[in-house]
Amino acid sequence: MTINKNNTLQIGDVHITGLTDGSISFDPRVLFPEQPLEVWEPYYDRFPEYFAGQFFQNNLGSFVFTSGDQRVLADTGFGPHGDMLGHPAPGELITDFERNGIGLESIDTVFLTHLHGDHVGWNLREDLPDRPLSFPNARYKVHEADWNHFTTDELLADANRGEATLRSVMPVEEQGVLYLMDGETELAPGIIAFPTPGHTPGHMSLLIASGNERALLVGDILGSPMQATETDFHYSPDWDSPMGIQTRKDMLDTAERDEAVVIGSHLSYPGWGMMVRWEGRRYWKAL
Numbered sequence: 453m454t455i456n457k458n459n460t461l462q463i464g465d466v467h468i469t470g471l472t473d474g475s476i477s478f479d480p481r482v483l484f485p486e487q488p489l490e491v492w493e494p495y496y497d498r499f500p501e502y503f504a505g506q507f508f509q510n511n512l513g514s515f516v517f518t519s520g521d522q523r524v525l526a527d528t529g530f531g532p533h534g535d536m537l538g539h540p541a542p543g544e545l546i547t548d549f550e551r552n553g554i555g556l557e558s559i560d561t562v563f564l565t566h567l568h569g570d571h572v573g574w575n576l577r578e579d580l581p582d583r584p585l586s587f588p589n590a591r592y593k594v595h596e597a598d599w600n601h602f603t604t605d606e607l608l609a610d611a612n613r614g615e616a617t618l619r620s621v622m623p624v625e626e627q628g629v630l631y632l633m634d635g636e637t638e639l640a641p642g643i644i645a646f647p648t649p650g651h652t653p654g655h656m657s658l659l660i661a662s663g664n665e666r667a668l669l670v671g672d673i674l675g676s677p678m679q680a681t682e683t684d685f686h687y688s689p690d691w692d693s694p695m696g697i698q699t700r701k702d703m704l705d706t707a708e709r710d711e712a713v714v715i716g717s718h719l720s721y722p723g724w725g726m727m728v729r730w731e732g733r734r735y736w737k738a739l
């Protein structure tokens with residue numbers, strides 16, 4: 453594994469760029485309602501970039517993987533849509549593509565870890581009048597269990613929960629470029645999507661395996677870096693909390709055993725690190 457500059461990483465033959473839609477800060481109790489604020493105090497020094505006072509500072513990360521002549525984008529941020537958890541949406545992803553010199557038309561696959569609103573927000577160009585697809589040459593891919601879960605009449609009728617699907621996912625399907633996966637799927641050489649349910653029914657992760665090196669993009673399995681240590685905390689956005697906890701433990705055990713780089717959607721920019729042990733406890737440590 454080689455870090456070329458701040459936000460790029462090389463895993464064997466796979467080149468990775470960390471992008472961001474911006475970051476937002478909010479009260480930890482929004483996501484961890486059972487934990488008093490003091491629980492997080494021991495982490496202030498370990499993750500200074502993650503804390504703004506007592507508030508979390510949450511990155512909205514997306515990642516571009518280049519393997520051979522294929523480019524895969526994982527997730528499309530929250531988009532420029534009003535508020536997220538009471539904070540104005542930064543909506544910076546398209547600008548960040550420009551800043552990094554990556555053409556939107558160069559993306560072959562848009563892989564969606566799951567269909568929560570902060571992962572699909574720039575599927576379409578919300579900054580342009582006709583809202584064309586942001587990635588005009590891409591196939592958009594998601595697990596069919598998430599498509600089924602997020603497109604029920606009941607969920608779509610719920611203004612809060614259905615909004616992101618109606619705005620950012622249904623139009624992709626209507627244009628015929630949404631492809632549903634039903635299990636492990638190779639997206640490009642050395643880049644394999646596989647089911648990691650719990651956060652949502654069809655949440656998927658990526659294994660990047662190339663030249664004896666490994667990385668795992670774990671999406672929202674690690675919604676915050678502290679969950680590498682506090683695996684058992686109830687995480688309120690999880691669809692099935694016990695399943696979410698089990699999947700989190702399994703994935704992090706695997707990452708630790710295989711010495712894989714762990715990449716997460718909401719880990720501090722650029723969003724990658726390793727599992728380390730310190731006085732018997734496991735921590736995520738930024739690279």
Ligand SMILES: [Zn+2]
Binds near residue numbers: 568570672
């Ligand atoms: Zn998320």
